[in-house]
Amino acid sequence: MEISLIGLQNAGKTSLVNAVAAGLDCEDMIPIVGFNMRKLTKGKVAIKLWVLGGQSRFRSMWERYCRGVSAIVYVVDVADHDNIYISQRELHYLLSKPTLSGIHLLVLGNKIDKVEALSKKGLTYQMELKSLTGREVCCFMISCKNLTNIDQVINWLVKHSKSKS
Numbered sequence: 001m002e003i004s005l006i007g008l009q010n011a012g013k014t015s016l017v018n019a020v021a022a023g024l025d026c027e028d029m030i031p032i033v034g035f036n037m038r039k040l041t042k043g044k045v046a047i048k049l050w051v052l053g054g055q056s057r058f059r060s061m062w063e064r065y066c067r068g069v070s071a072i073v074y075v076v077d078v079a080d081h082d083n084i085y086i087s088q089r090e091l092h093y094l095l096s097k098p099t100l101s102g103i104h105l106l107v108l109g110n111k112i113d114k115v116e117a118l119s120k121k122g123l124t125y126q127m128e129l130k131s132l133t134g135r136e137v138c139c140f141m142i143s144c145k146n147l148t149n150i151d152q153v154i155n156w157l158v159k160h161s162k163s164k165s
């Protein structure tokens with residue numbers, strides 16, 4: 001199964017892949033300008049993870065690499081109050097594409113170790129997650145730095161790979 005991992009620059013995508021990969025078997029990243037691909041396996045479960053660049057010049061590629069995936073994982077820096085609106089806008093814009101209808105979404109509020117981090121309620125509100133209907137939407141609050149709730153992310157990925165294959 002394939003999963004796309006997206007989010008604005010500096011959200012923590014690379015840190016998340018490294019944290020998740022530490023709990024799974026993984027092959028090396030294949031770096032290409034704008035994105036990386038990484039294969040993760042846990043037992044019989046194999047996950048192909050597309051990690052897409054977050055800078056504005058790469059965001060037009062997001063839709064192409066989200067088409068046909070089993071799930072989209074969207075990372076948000078919950079301590080970066082200046083960029084949360086942009087993150088919200090980009091997520092809603094992406095999910096408005098008909099090609100991506102129904103694809104499961106996992107929103108990760110990252111950097112909860114920081115004092116200025118939003119709460120889960122605050123993130124849900126700021127990202128307008130309640131208005132995302134017609135698909136499964138799940139949200140966890142994590143810290144890639146302290147490895148908080150990374151096990152929940154791994155369980156979610158493994159569960160969603162099983163339900164599809």
Ligand SMILES: Nc1nc2c(ncn2[C@@H]2O[C@H](COP(=O)(O)OP(=O)(O)OP(=O)(O)O)[C@@H](O)[C@H]2O)c(=O)[nH]1
Pocket residue numbers: 007008009010011012013014015016052053054055110111112113114142143144145146
């Ligand atoms: N305090 C804290 N810092 C974090 C956490 N996760 C990532 N960071 C830091 O945030 C910065 C950006 O993390 P990256 O993983 O490189 O972010 P990215 O989303 O891959 O960024 P791009 O590749 O530029 O799109 C780095 O300095 C990380 O060390 C976290 O949970 N807590």
Ligand SMILES: [Mg+2]
Pocket residue numbers: 013014015
């Ligand atoms: Mg990165």
